Amino acid sequence: MKDSDTADSKNSNPNSHALTSTFGQRAYLYTQTALYLGLCSGIGLGIYMMFRRYKTETNVPDRVVKSHRKLHGYMVNVSDGDTFRFYHVPLVRWPFTKPPQEKQRGVATNTILIRLSAVDAPEMAHFGNPEQPLAKEAKQHLYDQLTGRSVTVKPLAKDQYGRIVASVTYRSWMIAKKNAAHEMLKAGLATLYTGGNAQYDGEKEKLDRIQAEAKKAKRGVWKLKDFQPPAEYKRQHKKK
Structure with a gap:
């Protein structure tokens, strides 16, 4: 064949x-x-x-922080001019759920501790250390911005205390979106944070300009004669 x-x-x-x-x-x-x-x-x-609702900062997965996925919710209380507790509300909200009251028992176990990115506000009195000038005013200014408004948190990192470092925005009278850190700098009630782990969300130049304008206008801490930046204050009292 x-x-x-x-x-x-x-x-x-x-x-x-x-x-x-x-x-x-x-x-x-x-x-x-x-x-x-x-x-x-x-x-x-x-x-x-x-x-899914994230109850506390420890419940927020690293993937959410790394992807900078925005979370929506409400401010429950303010610790100082750059830190507050945030009640996360998922996209689909369970019926009959509502944020806890500011002084309600169990707030810490039902809210996320948020640290404003990029700024450092005057320190409140704690651990026996004295309060910095305008610390109460800074705390009140942050509270006035966020209270009663829908707040959007964009996680950028977790700091050494486990807090969520975030860019925080809110709607002002349903018209314009405002950035809480920008407003603190504009009022001169916070300074630009320049530590090694600083998170600026790509806005370093803009933040520098906002601070320079507040300084030139002598707003807030910039009108004080012997103002000590919060970072320097913390370093000084950490050594004691």
């Missing part, structure tokens, strides 16, 4: 065609199944994330 005849007989073998067809069908079926399962998993995760 000639070689060409042998090749023709192999190519015309119906069994080989059947095996090839079966393999192709299975590969197609497996691919479609994998895509379907992936789609279902994605939809399921999306629905889960829509309903």
Whole structure:
């Protein structure tokens, strides 16, 4: 038998065609199944994330911080001019849920501790250390900005205390969106934070300009004769 005849007989073998067809069908079926399962998993995760509420800063996953996924909710109370407690409200809110009251028991176990990014406000009295000038005014200014308003938190990092360092925005009378850190700098009730772990969210130049304008206008701390920046104050009292 000639070689060409042998090749023709192999190519015309119906069994080989059947095996090839079966393999192709299975590969197609497996691919479609994998895509379907992936789609279902994605939809399921999306629905889960829509309903999930982060109770405290320890519950906020690292992936949320690293992806800078925005969280929406309300300010519950203010610790000082750059720190407050935030009640997270998921995209789909469970019925009959509401933020705890400012002095309600259990606030710390139901809210996320937020540290404003990029700024440093005058220190309140704590651990036996005296209060810095305008510390109360800074605290009140942050409270006045956020109270009763829907707040958006953009996580940028977690600091050494476990707090969520974030860019914080809110709507002012449903017209313009404002940035809380910008407003603190404008009022001269905070200074630009320049530590090694500073988070500026790509706005360093803008923040520098805002601070320079407040300093030139002698607003807030910039009208004080012997103002000590909060960072310097903390270093001084840390040594004691």
